[in-house]
Amino acid sequence: MEKLEFQFKAASATPAAGTALCGVVGSGNLEILIRPGEPADTCQVHIRTSARGFGRIWEAVIAEFAARHPVGGTRIDINDMGATPAVVSLRLSQALGDYTGGAQ
Amino acid sequence: MNAPHPSGPGGWDTRRQGRQRRLERAAAIGLGRLVPAARVVDLLEAVIEPGDRVCLEGNNQKQADFLAESLADCSPERLHDLHMVQSVLALPSHVDLFERGLARRLDFSFSGPQGGRLARLVQDRQIEIGAIHTYLELFGRYFMDLTPKVSLIAAQSADAAGNLYTGPNTEDTPAIVEATAFKGGIVIAQVNELKDSLPRVDVPADWVDFVIVAPRPNYIEPLFTRDPAQITEVQVLMAMMAIKGIYAEYEVKRLNHGIGFDTAAIELLLPTYAADLGLKGKICTHWALNPHPTLIPAIEAGCVESVHSFGSEVGMENYIAARSDVFFTGADGSMRSNRAFSQTAGLYACDMFIGSTLQIDLAGNSSTATLGRITGFGGAPNMGSDPHGRRHASAAWLKAGREAGGANAIRGRKLVVQMVETFREHMAPVFVEQLDAWKLKESMGMDLPPIMIYGDDVSHVVTEEGIANLLLCRTAEEREQAIRGVAGFTPVGMARDRRMVENLRDRGIIRRPEDMGIDPRMASRDLLAARSVKDLVRWSGGLYAPPARFRNW
Numbered sequence: 001m002e003k004l005e006f007q008f009k010a011a012s013a014t015p016a017a018g019t020a021l022c023g024v025v026g027s028g029n030l031e032i033l034i035r036p037g038e039p040a041d042t043c044q045v046h047i048r049t050s051a052r053g054f055g056r057i058w059e060a061v062i063a064e065f066a067a068r069h070p071v072g073g074t075r076i077d078i079n080d081m082g083a084t085p086a087v088v089s090l091r092l093s094q095a096l097g098d099y100t101g102g103a104q
Numbered sequence: 105m106n107a108p109h110p111s112g113p114g115g116w117d118t119r120r121q122g123r124q125r126r127l128e129r130a131a132a133i134g135l136g137r138l139v140p141a142a143r144v145v146d147l148l149e150a151v152i153e154p155g156d157r158v159c160l161e162g163n164n165q166k167q168a169d170f171l172a173e174s175l176a177d178c179s180p181e182r183l184h185d186l187h188m189v190q191s192v193l194a195l196p197s198h199v200d201l202f203e204r205g206l207a208r209r210l211d212f213s214f215s216g217p218q219g220g221r222l223a224r225l226v227q228d229r230q231i232e233i234g235a236i237h238t239y240l241e242l243f244g245r246y247f248m249d250l251t252p253k254v255s256l257i258a259a260q261s262a263d264a265a266g267n268l269y270t271g272p273n274t275e276d277t278p279a280i281v282e283a284t285a286f287k288g289g290i291v292i293a294q295v296n297e298l299k300d301s302l303p304r305v306d307v308p309a310d311w312v313d314f315v316i317v318a319p320r321p322n323y324i325e326p327l328f329t330r331d332p333a334q335i336t337e338v339q340v341l342m343a344m345m346a347i348k349g350i351y352a353e354y355e356v357k358r359l360n361h362g363i364g365f366d367t368a369a370i371e372l373l374l375p376t377y378a379a380d381l382g383l384k385g386k387i388c389t390h391w392a393l394n395p396h397p398t399l400i401p402a403i404e405a406g407c408v409e410s411v412h413s414f415g416s417e418v419g420m421e422n423y424i425a426a427r428s429d430v431f432f433t434g435a436d437g438s439m440r441s442n443r444a445f446s447q448t449a450g451l452y453a454c455d456m457f458i459g460s461t462l463q464i465d466l467a468g469n470s471s472t473a474t475l476g477r478i479t480g481f482g483g484a485p486n487m488g489s490d491p492h493g494r495r496h497a498s499a500a501w502l503k504a505g506r507e508a509g510g511a512n513a514i515r516g517r518k519l520v521v522q523m524v525e526t527f528r529e530h531m532a533p534v535f536v537e538q539l540d541a542w543k544l545k546e547s548m549g550m551d552l553p554p555i556m557i558y559g560d561d562v563s564h565v566v567t568e569e570g571i572a573n574l575l576l577c578r579t580a581e582e583r584e585q586a587i588r589g590v591a592g593f594t595p596v597g598m599a600r601d602r603r604m605v606e607n608l609r610d611r612g613i614i615r616r617p618e619d620m621g622i623d624p625r626m627a628s629r630d631l632l633a634a635r636s637v638k639d640l641v642r643w644s645g646g647l648y649a650p651p652a653r654f655r656n657w
Contacts, residue, residue, distance in 0.1 A: 028529070051531065054531060057531075057593050060593050060598060061593055064593075082530075082531075084338075084525060084526070084527040084531065085526065085527060085592055085593040086338045086525050086526060086527065086567075086568035086592070087336070087337075087338055089568070089624075090337055090338055090341065090568070090624055090627065093624050093625055094624075094625050097625045
């Protein structure tokens with residue numbers, strides 16, 4: 001198990017739901033929880049992953065996500081069981097969609 | 105000028121004489137056309153001679169497994185230095201031939217599960233590999249310089265005269281038998297049963313010398329069955345991109361799908377997503393394809409007009425027989441497959457090949473070779489190559505040709521699409537600076553690296569990141585950046601030139617899902633026409649009978 005934490009500046013998200021939960025903790029998959037966070041221009045990401053040594057790839061995936069979507073003012077918790085970046089990116093956009101009610 | 109020789113050294117019919125000598129040896133030990141299974145080793149030792157070129161039938165579906173095991177049981181003192189020519193090295197007995205010292209040289213196409221053992225034999229110098237071929241190449245050489253002296257084949261049933269019925273898995277049998285029987289060779293068939301009369305004759309009796317009823321039916325692998333339950337949302341997303349960004353835009357009607365979950369996802373989106381886009385009848389009407397169970401919903405929805413198959417698929421027999429407008433079937437109702445003809449269709453009559461691979465380099469070369477394994481190619485390189493000899497036009501072929509060669513292009517192009525997720529399991533990147541094939545070439549002493557599909561034949565690369573259209577690239581550098589641009593977070597992808605990739609995106613060479621109007625969040629398994637094997641059975645009206653390992657109900 002490895003714990004990773006990242007923070008990115010991003011435009012503010014407009015939540016439609018208090019929290020959004022997406023995905024499942026299963027092999028090759030992950031669970032993503034998005035909820036309001038502080039400050040409003042920052043996205044805080046906390047990752048617990050079963051696969052060690054991929055911190056640089058996680059940082060790149062989340063940075064790309066934060067650059068493409070307004071995710072400021074959120075805290076994102078991720079429980080990962082070896083998901084590939086393809087699955088991570090898909091789950092992130094699904095979770096954000098639920099959190100903002102489709103408005104991105 | 106010299107007068108023509110009255111005959112060659114030893115006469116002009118040494119092969120016929122050799123054949124006669126072998127048949128007489130078999131007769132001398134009391135063996136006629138029908139040989140009891142218990143005497144198969146006697147037969148093989150009588151008709152095969154040291155140094156013979158022997159063809160052992162077997163593909164990744166049907167296997168002449170009893171004859172393969174029996175040949176491996178022969179005495180290496182009697183039979184040695186054999187030159188094996190065969191499509192697929194799949195069974196342990198195939199490799200036993202070399203380990204036991206019966207065979208020395210091998211020309212083949214594919215080795216799949218025996219790839220690791222084969223690599224060790226090469227390194228231990230217990231085997232000489234002539235070449236790793238594509239199927240069509242190997243069949244072609246059966247009629248040139250690799251004509252078998254003895255062929256060991258498999259069929260479903262024989263009658264008393266020796267006519268053979270292959271059942272739906274005709275596969276390679278006609279090509280092998282023709283090359284052998286008409287060049288003074290000997291054909292030995294294992295069959296599952298003797299019948300008074302056959303449903304149809306696939307191989308006439310006078311092309312067959314010996315028939316043996318095997319103690320158990322020949323093995324057939326259900327290789328082309330993919331359980332829809334295992335298709336992921338990322339695969340659905342990639343399938344949506346392929347359909348909207350390639351199939352629809354090029355109006356691809358005639359095609360081949362490589363095997364895998366990526367292409368299974370496309371098949372299962374044809375009656376749903378593609379039909380909703382108004383594409384029914386406009387794409388995917390004619391196929392060179394094994395009877396994939398995942399194509400059943402598209403067939404039932406009326407999206408498919410014709411399917412010609414390399415082989416059959418376990419469990420699909422009754423469904424195929426009941427859909428004779430779609431599949432090629434005999435007067436008896438059952439399928440007749442033919443690998444050589446279907447490969448020809450895949451090479452020359454298809455507008456598109458789409459398939460997956462394990463590694464892609466910066467020039468678009470792809471390979472399934474990994475270190476320590478020699479797996480070969482099978483049929484993908486025939487389908488996944490642009491045949492420069494093609495002359496007939498189609499919308500897809502012309503559009504691709506003009507994208508590659510400009511408005512005045514004098515020929516079209518086949519679409520050769522590689523569809524991969526950027527990472528495989530265990531975070532192994534698919535995109536690499538150098539293919540493992542190069543290291544394999546060095547360690548195995550090969551002439552060439554085992555590349556499955558040459559980069560200059562590849563027209564598109566599809567990943568979860570988008571589609572790279574290599575036809576539109578004008579320089580090697582653009583090609584490299586187009587590939588890096590869809591390589592995601594692999595080291596190759598992260599080393600992209602961001603400015604150049606954005607420029608390629610502006611020119612439509614790289615397209616992201618959103619550029620095609622695809623929202624990744626819509627990529628749901630709910631779009632699949634069938635989400636389980638049971639759904640496939642239901643679509644087939646109960647005609648599809650999946651093998652036990654695919655049934656969980």
